[in-house]
Amino acid sequence: MTRVLVIDDEVPILRALKINLAARKYEVSTAADGASGLAAMARERPDVLILDLGLPDMDGTDVIRGVRGWSSTPIIVLSAWGQESQKVAALDAGADDYVTKPFGMDELLARLRAAVRRAVPAPDEPVISTAEFTVDLARKRVTRAGADVRLTPTEWQLLEVLARNAERLVTQRQLLQEVWGPGYQNEAHYLRVYMASLRRKLEPDPSAPRYLLTEPGMGYRFCP
């Protein structure tokens, strides 16, 4: 079910939207000002945001920027008739679409459907599993046999690069550059130490790696 957040301070509009959207099987939540709207945005992670530009506490474009700082959720703006400049500013700030008040419910619903359709489906699959352990990239967590595995920062970074390039051969230069930064591209020694450490923590038999494989002379490969 598609979840919609409506940020608007006019009670009649809020109620009308709530009733109409709920009737179309949208899950609706509401906020009456910019501050609580941003909070609701972060808390509820809706699929679409409907935002009235005429809020009592904040400029509408600031709300948009506040959202766009961390989310690409589609934003549909409601603006009073005649406020052209505000409209442009809203689009420049990152809004996806706008509707002029007074608006017909059909038009709003059409734009809503379009916005949802355009939305990017899924960012990434941030979880990579093997028969032995699981790597959760988003939570920065490794689980083995149900228990968390404690990794040092360096170990984690190394594993992360390998996991993001699963199945692919990652060059020693690339690993060194991404984990230690440029200027360390010849310190292949570090890799050996930390690969050994990762293997001790993750491999069933660290001396005969099954997942963290060495490609002699070239680099390493993570095979889930």
Added chain:
Amino acid sequence: MTRVLVIDDEVPILRALKINLAARKYEVSTAADGASGLAAMARERPDVLILDLGLPDMDGTDVIRGVRGWSSTPIIVLSAWGQESQKVAALDAGADDYVTKPFGMDELLARLRAAVRRAVPAPDEPVISTAEFTVDLARKRVTRAGADVRLTPTEWQLLEVLARNAERLVTQRQLLQEVWGPGYQNEAHYLRVYMASLRRKLEPDPSAPRYLLTEPGMGYRFCP
């Protein structure tokens, strides 16, 4: 959706770009210095890179070289007015285009579109198959009868050059140059040793090659 990475240490510019590009349906990520920029580059594999030359930690041209070492992603450089020599150095290092600050957003967007448009030819067909074995250039992997074939670094480089020029005749000089570097152009002996090794690992009958063919007096040819 086109993904853009912006590397810049000036927060206002970063924010302006982020907002404007996001409004144009670009997916924007940012980094504030060269080191984290290079890391982001490798991690996120954007379609275009926008790079400010005035970074706090690294010379801009070094960032460009760091990227060009493994990627052909288009690079658009931002430079302050009057720094002509820097600009030239950046282009020499492998940048594709430059914009002088202060710049109009329209100009930047136009150059961005142009860079993306030009970038198309890159994506090779990274997998080459024969009836006997398969070469996956992206993963640096050779499979034969379902099992991985272990190649030494030199063997792999040789096969890679031949595979990228499949069906074409590759001269001995060219092979020697690309695998061993300049200065080895007369060491044809190396080729014989390593072609023999490749044939042993890949050909059904190494003494009667079907895929890795010799063109006497000229060079070798890989026929899938």
Added chain:
DNA sequence: TGCCCCCGCCAAGGTTGCGTGAAGACTGGA
């Protein structure tokens, strides 16, 4: 036919790269 160049094959020696253990340097928190 005989010579010669080019190619394929084998084997040995030297070098490089990898895994491992451990000791010192460093950092952040108590």
Added chain:
DNA sequence: TCCAGTCTTCACGCAACCTTGGCGGGGGCA
């Protein structure tokens, strides 16, 4: 200030790889 965890550095044994040399065969050319 001390302490624990972490990072860096080093030395060693071992295996794999690269280089080099030599030998034999086959095809082109006189």
